[in-house]
Amino acid sequence: MPFIDFFNFQPKNELEKGGRQSAPIAQDDNEPAKTCPNCHRQIPLSQLWGNDHCCTNCDYHFRMNSRQRVSFLTDSGSFSEMYAGLCADDFLSFPGYPKKLETTRNASRETEAVICGTARIDGRECCLFVMEPYFMMGSMGVAVGEKITRIFEYAVENRLPVVGCTVSGGARMQEGMLSLMQMAKVSGAVKRHSDAGLLYITLITDPTTGGVTASFAMAGDIILAEPGATIGFAGARVIEQTTRKKLPQGFQTSEFLLSHGFVDAIVPRAQQRKTIGSLLKLHSGGAENG
Amino acid sequence: MAENTAYDRVKAARANNRPTGKDYINALVDNFIELHGDRRFADDPAIVGGVGWLGGIAVTVIAIEKGRGARDRITRNFGAPNPEGYRKALRLMKQAEKFRRPVVCFVDTSGAYCGIEAEERGQGQAIAENLMEMMTLKTPIISVLVGEGGSGGALALAVADEVWMLENSIYSVISPEGCASILWKDSAKAADAAQSLKLTAQDALEMGIIERVLPEKELGREGFYSVLRAELCAKLEELEILPAPELTEIRYRRFRALGAQQLAGE
Ligand SMILES: [Zn+2]
Numbered sequence: 278m279p280f281i282d283f284f285n286f287q288p289k290n291e292l293e294k295g296g297r298q299s300a301p302i303a304q305d306d307n308e309p310a311k312t313c314p315n316c317h318r319q320i321p322l323s324q325l326w327g328n329d330h331c332c333t334n335c336d337y338h339f340r341m342n343s344r345q346r347v348s349f350l351t352d353s354g355s356f357s358e359m360y361a362g363l364c365a366d367d368f369l370s371f372p373g374y375p376k377k378l379e380t381t382r383n384a385s386r387e388t389e390a391v392i393c394g395t396a397r398i399d400g401r402e403c404c405l406f407v408m409e410p411y412f413m414m415g416s417m418g419v420a421v422g423e424k425i426t427r428i429f430e431y432a433v434e435n436r437l438p439v440v441g442c443t444v445s446g447g448a449r450m451q452e453g454m455l456s457l458m459q460m461a462k463v464s465g466a467v468k469r470h471s472d473a474g475l476l477y478i479t480l481i482t483d484p485t486t487g488g489v490t491a492s493f494a495m496a497g498d499i500i501l502a503e504p505g506a507t508i509g510f511a512g513a514r515v516i517e518q519t520t521r522k523k524l525p526q527g528f529q530t531s532e533f534l535l536s537h538g539f540v541d542a543i544v545p546r547a548q549q550r551k552t553i554g555s556l557l558k559l560h561s562g563g564a565e566n567g
Numbered sequence: 568m569a570e571n572t573a574y575d576r577v578k579a580a581r582a583n584n585r586p587t588g589k590d591y592i593n594a595l596v597d598n599f600i601e602l603h604g605d606r607r608f609a610d611d612p613a614i615v616g617g618v619g620w621l622g623g624i625a626v627t628v629i630a631i632e633k634g635r636g637a638r639d640r641i642t643r644n645f646g647a648p649n650p651e652g653y654r655k656a657l658r659l660m661k662q663a664e665k666f667r668r669p670v671v672c673f674v675d676t677s678g679a680y681c682g683i684e685a686e687e688r689g690q691g692q693a694i695a696e697n698l699m700e701m702m703t704l705k706t707p708i709i710s711v712l713v714g715e716g717g718s719g720g721a722l723a724l725a726v727a728d729e730v731w732m733l734e735n736s737i738y739s740v741i742s743p744e745g746c747a748s749i750l751w752k753d754s755a756k757a758a759d760a761a762q763s764l765k766l767t768a769q770d771a772l773e774m775g776i777i778e779r780v781l782p783e784k785e786l787g788r789e790g791f792y793s794v795l796r797a798e799l800c801a802k803l804e805e806l807e808i809l810p811a812p813e814l815t816e817i818r819y820r821r822f823r824a825l826g827a828q829q830l831a832g833e
Contacts, residue, residue: 362832362833363830363831363832363833364830364831364832365829365830365831366829366830366831368829369763369764369765371763372750372759372763373750388832418826419825419826419827419829419830420830420831420832422826423826423827423830426823448718448719448740448741449740450740450741450746450749450764452740452826452829453739453740453764453765453766453770454738454739454740454764454765454766454770454771454774454776455774455776455825455826455829456740456826457718457719457722457738457739457740458722458776458822458825458826459825459826460698460719460722461698461702461722461726461822461825462822462823462825462826464695464698464699464702464726465698465699465702465726465818465819465822465823466823467699468699468700468702468703469703469819471699472703487719488718488719488740490691490695491679491690491691491694491695491698491719491723492694492695492698492719493695494691494695495689495691495692495695495696496695496696496699509686509691510679510681510685510686510690510691510694510719511679511681511682511685511686511690512681515681516681516682516683516686519680519681519682520681520682520683522683524683525683528683528686529686537687537688537689538689539689539692
């Protein structure tokens with residue numbers, strides 16, 4: 278059974294910066310491969326894809342874009358996207374933002390940093406939002422806040438549970454104070470959904486930090502995390518600069534949060550669909566009683 | 568006199584001689600009794616909370632306190648709260664809800680503390696819980712930003728029915744220095760970043776993030792406090808009439824609307 282050496286685990290993602298752009302088409306006999314950031318083996322892409330984007334040697338969980346995550350998590354063909362056209366605008370005339378949006382849209386082929394909709398997971402109907410690491414690292418601006426708020430409101434109207442997969446560097450600085458306000462706005466929608474007696478499951482993936490950690494990532498009834506993900510409020514470098522202390526080993530990993538009582542369970546990718554499906558089934562009575 | 572730049576206001580918001588959270592409590596609240604601790608881990612000196620009289624109204628008051636003088640500042644962690652500070656604030660807000668007291672918050676922080684122990688004790692979770700619970704708290708809340716409104720650490724005490732800002736206070740998603748070092752790899756360009764971030768009270772008013780900008784002409788003097796006290800009391804009396812479901816519905820819609828005008832596409 279492969280396992281991750283969590284004590285020496287150093288999440289490194291520079292290899293994947295190209296996002297889906299880097300999803301290559303084999304052009305010669307040498308099958309393209311990715312180097313595992315954890316065990317440094319070369320893993321042929323076909324093997325990686327056949328293994329839910331996990332290293333076949335050490336089970337390191339490679340970063341996944343939002344569409345890949347939807348397709349591996351939900352029942353085939355069940356995802357119906359909503360609010361796909363909502364996106365951000367450079368309303369503050371912020372330096373470099375239009376260029377940044379253009380670059381990130383080309384790299385991710387997404388219009389915004391989250392996709393939302395309805396889907397079935399293991400036969401169970403739910404609302405789903407999945408943040409996009411290749412779009413400004415899941416940065417939360419007004420469009421992200423609006424889309425997630427709407428999906429919670431839709432879930433209340435239709436008495437559906439919400440499954441949310443988070444990945445984010447936090448609030449989007451280029452949208453100023455209004456991006457900060459999205460934390461409150463989404464939290465309000467999550468609270469209403471909760472008060473309606475409905476289930477919210479978060480699946481926290483690498484990395485989830487800043488304003489997303491300090492709002493809807495940590496607001497789930499049940500909080501699941503992928504193995505080895507970086508999860509925190511402040512960035513590690515900021516903490517080092519502020520405290521001038523050396524950070525403990527494994528600081529701000531999923532395993533660190535589990536041991537400190539802030540996540541319910543760490544669920545490897547191979548078990549996520551089954552686990553989330555079972556939880557949805559277990560709570561399905563609540564929808565009728567609520 | 569030239570108009571103040573955004574960075575002038577940042578400097579004014581951080582000025583050491585500016586009134587701090589406790590100054591507001593002392594000047595505005597009669598018979599203040601401080602209530603300590605989150606009942607879970609500790610008492611956070613960066614947040615001062617308690618009960619007292621604002622004019623003729625019994626209130627719960629919560630203030631972030633930066634400290635006065637070197638020793639006090641260290642004790643107060645320069646007004647950077649730990650998770651237990653936010654949990655104490657929430658405990659006192661729930662208590663206010665139980666006894667139907669309105670809540671008044673004075674916010675002044677560069678941000679929630681970025682420390683190892685803060686992470687171990689769930690800084691993100693503590694803030695997240697405040698955002699959720701404040702949204703449906705069944706009693707009026709007014710938050711006044713009196714100095715720095717540093718990101719999520721400030722927002723965690725500012726999910727309110729009305730949010731007011733002093734003329735030279737700021738409200739920002741990131742510090743201008745942090746923003747400049749990300750944008751231009753140069754924290755010295757903080758003044759440019761401050762301009763770009765639109766972090767002034769006037770900017771917040773125009774974006775619908777706050778209801779009022781309070782003039783600072785007599786900042787720290789009796790005239791200033793008596794006007795502020797009168798305005799707080801008047802607004803609380805208005806809010807207290809509303810039945811709880813209406814109050815929280817309006818509060819939800821207040822935040823729900825933020826960003827809607829700035830969206831593109833559909
Ligand atoms: Zn590996």
